[in-house]
Amino acid sequence: MARHRVLTGITTTGTPHLGNYVGAIRPAIESSKQDDVDAYLFLADYHALIKSQDPNLVAQSSREIAATWLALGLDPNQTHFYRQSDIPEITELSWILTCSAAKGLMNRAHAYKAAVQGNEEAGEDPDYAITMGLFSYPILMAADILIFNAHDVPVGRDQIQHVEMARDIAARFNHHYGETFVLPKAVVDDDVAVLQGLDGRKMSKSYGNTIPLFGTPKKLQKAINKIKTNLLEPGEPKDPDTSAVFQIWCAFVDDADRQEMRAAFEAGLAWGEAKKRLFERVNDEIAPARDEYDRLMANPGEVETILREGAERVRPESIALLDKVRRAVGLRPFTVVG
Numbered sequence: 001m002a003r004h005r006v007l008t009g010i011t012t013t014g015t016p017h018l019g020n021y022v023g024a025i026r027p028a029i030e031s032s033k034q035d036d037v038d039a040y041l042f043l044a045d046y047h048a049l050i051k052s053q054d055p056n057l058v059a060q061s062s063r064e065i066a067a068t069w070l071a072l073g074l075d076p077n078q079t080h081f082y083r084q085s086d087i088p089e090i091t092e093l094s095w096i097l098t099c100s101a102a103k104g105l106m107n108r109a110h111a112y113k114a115a116v117q118g119n120e121e122a123g124e125d126p127d128y129a130i131t132m133g134l135f136s137y138p139i140l141m142a143a144d145i146l147i148f149n150a151h152d153v154p155v156g157r158d159q160i161q162h163v164e165m166a167r168d169i170a171a172r173f174n175h176h177y178g179e180t181f182v183l184p185k186a187v188v189d190d191d192v193a194v195l196q197g198l199d200g201r202k203m204s205k206s207y208g209n210t211i212p213l214f215g216t217p218k219k220l221q222k223a224i225n226k227i228k229t230n231l232l233e234p235g236e237p238k239d240p241d242t243s244a245v246f247q248i249w250c251a252f253v254d255d256a257d258r259q260e261m262r263a264a265f266e267a268g269l270a271w272g273e274a275k276k277r278l279f280e281r282v283n284d285e286i287a288p289a290r291d292e293y294d295r296l297m298a299n300p301g302e303v304e305t306i307l308r309e310g311a312e313r314v315r316p317e318s319i320a321l322l323d324k325v326r327r328a329v330g331l332r333p334f335t336v337v338g
Contacts, residue, residue, distance in 0.1 A: 019203030
């Protein structure tokens with residue numbers, strides 16, 4: 001059976017939180033264990049430079065995210081686990097793709113359009129504080145995907161456009177220079193939850209409403225206790241479908257436990273008791289990995305070795321692909337004709 005290449009990256013800004021775990025890390029690790037999947041999992045640290053100019057934050061986040069994936073069960077011997085900045089072929093490919101990618105396509109990128117709209121609403125110049133990194137972000141993402149000719153790219157719905165752009169860029173290149181790239185496909189798993197944060201909005205670092213993935217049990221419990229609820233008293237029926245507590249609970253239990261908790265909400269379960277149960281369930285799942293995470297964070301050399309070895313394993317592929325690309329566009333040794 002042919003193995004499907006599946007590629008997942010996570011931007012190295014901020015501390016991993018429950019939303020990252022449920023929406024990306026847990027499903028990616030589970031997928032990497034399938035016999036028909038050839039998994040590429042990487043730290044998108046070049047992308048982090050678009051969002052953060054704090055070098056210490058970028059470096060610390062890279063360590064935390066690498067340790068998180070490893071602690072939660074990622075097997076670096078069964079997957080391709082690497083750091084984006086350790087694959088120089090990605091940035092060279094990004095420039096070559098930039099030379100054929102349509103500017104009009106970049107103009108339609110959601111992140112760029114949102115930034116322009118925000119500036120216009122604030123009465124600023126449309127491009128105020130917008131960097132070329134933000135504008136050309138989809139091309140770097142295309143290079144991430146195409147350098148290893150990934151077939152599938154699991155993403156949230158807000159990232160579908162970027163994978164479709166990578167597909168368009170690859171198709172345009174293939175049209176001009178001959179079949180070079182696999183056309184990637186965005187894969188959205190509707191069964192993967194998008195967690196609500198402390199304020200009921202999507203859990204996101206940009207909203208500052210996250211529940212950190214690792215930390216002491218006391219800190220986890222404190223964060224869960226901050227989840228916004230209404231003023232209904234114990235004994236008063238509560239609507240589970242509008243509750244962030246219930247929604248997060250559902251991401252950590254099976255269907256039978258979901259139905260049991262739903263019934264408890266409708267019977268008037270107290271908010272304090274609901275949050276206590278949520279803490280215990282989340283902590284039960286996270287606790288086994290917490291000690292390993294702390295150990296890895298205390299031994300950065302071990303994590304560094306794993307990432308460097310991962311890069312060494314995949315670079316023969318990226319070097320070969322880039323050589324093919326260079327020759328296709330005419331960057332050939334003088335001794336090579338056609």
